[in-house]
Amino acid sequence: MSRGHPGQLLPEDHQALLLRLPAEERAVFVARCDSVELLTGECLAIADQPLRYAYFPLDAVCSLLSTSSLVGPEVALVGNEGLVGATLVLGVAAAPFTAVVSLGGRALRISAPRLWRELAASVRFAQVVRQYVWVLAADLGQGSACAGKHSVEQRLARWLLMASERKRSPALAVTHIQLARLLGVRRAGITDALHHLQGLQAVVQRRGGVQVVESAALGQAACACNTAMDARYEQIFARTSPPSDRLSSFIFHNNDNFIR
Numbered sequence: 001m002s003r004g005h006p007g008q009l010l011p012e013d014h015q016a017l018l019l020r021l022p023a024e025e026r027a028v029f030v031a032r033c034d035s036v037e038l039l040t041g042e043c044l045a046i047a048d049q050p051l052r053y054a055y056f057p058l059d060a061v062c063s064l065l066s067t068s069s070l071v072g073p074e075v076a077l078v079g080n081e082g083l084v085g086a087t088l089v090l091g092v093a094a095a096p097f098t099a100v101v102s103l104g105g106r107a108l109r110i111s112a113p114r115l116w117r118e119l120a121a122s123v124r125f126a127q128v129v130r131q132y133v134w135v136l137a138a139d140l141g142q143g144s145a146c147a148g149k150h151s152v153e154q155r156l157a158r159w160l161l162m163a164s165e166r167k168r169s170p171a172l173a174v175t176h177i178q179l180a181r182l183l184g185v186r187r188a189g190i191t192d193a194l195h196h197l198q199g200l201q202a203v204v205q206r207r208g209g210v211q212v213v214e215s216a217a218l219g220q221a222a223c224a225c226n227t228a229m230d231a232r233y234e235q236i237f238a239r240t241s242p243p244s245d246r247l248s249s250f251i252f253h254n255n256d257n258f259i260r
């Protein structure tokens with residue numbers, strides 16, 4: 001992992017979650033972060049261990065894993081729509097999941113103590129992160145149901161689609177064995193599914209990875225879970241912000257208004 005000044009890497013508007021903040025507030029927050037280059041396979045957090053940092057991916061793609069094993073299976077995928085370490089907003093320092101980088105790239109990093117100071121200082125920022133925690137919780141449920149109900153090919157198509165969107169690139173440097181571990185299936189199942197997706201002209205397999213060639217075809221091959229997740233994300237953030245001085249009571253005691 002290398003570090004640099006935020007301005008030297010991707011602009012912060014590549015971070016969709018931070019775009020929920022007013023521009024001036026976003027600029028102040030970004031200036032308090034380190035820009036880091038995350039390497040594929042890098043471990044960002046270990047389940048039940050203290051979270052030292054929160055990461056806001058710019059084009060890195062991270063996987064949350066349910067155990068301290070660094071290989072999977074994945075319970076949720078996090079890219080530029082979210083952050084790794086979101087549960088710090090709950091005031092709990094221990095990581096609920098292991099987090100590893102599945103596709104290397106750039107991210108904004110902030111220490112846990114500094115994040116807490118920012119959460120205390122900005123009602124709007126705290127609201128955005130809390131809303132993302134809700135989205136993540138809903139995604140975990142959706143992902144669990146997906147693993148039990150949908151085929152390997154549907155799940156693989158969904159993963160490739162989500163990863164490509166968050167990586168902002170059709171070229172994904174992933175191996176069959178990596179995909180098998182993330183989805184918790186046999187490698188042969190991934191090989192068969194990729195072969196079929198290639199026959200649909202949705203992807204091509206290249207040396208060292210998979211290339212998305214037709215995202216619409218990939219979307220048709222995927223289950224509807226990704227669409228449901230995206231819709232939920234947009235709905236929760238489309239809500240009108242409540243008055244800041246009433247925010248805490250609004251969130252915790254008026255959930256009928258908070259969650260549609």
Ligand SMILES: [Zn+2]
Nearest residue numbers: 146150223225
């Ligand atoms: Zn599904």
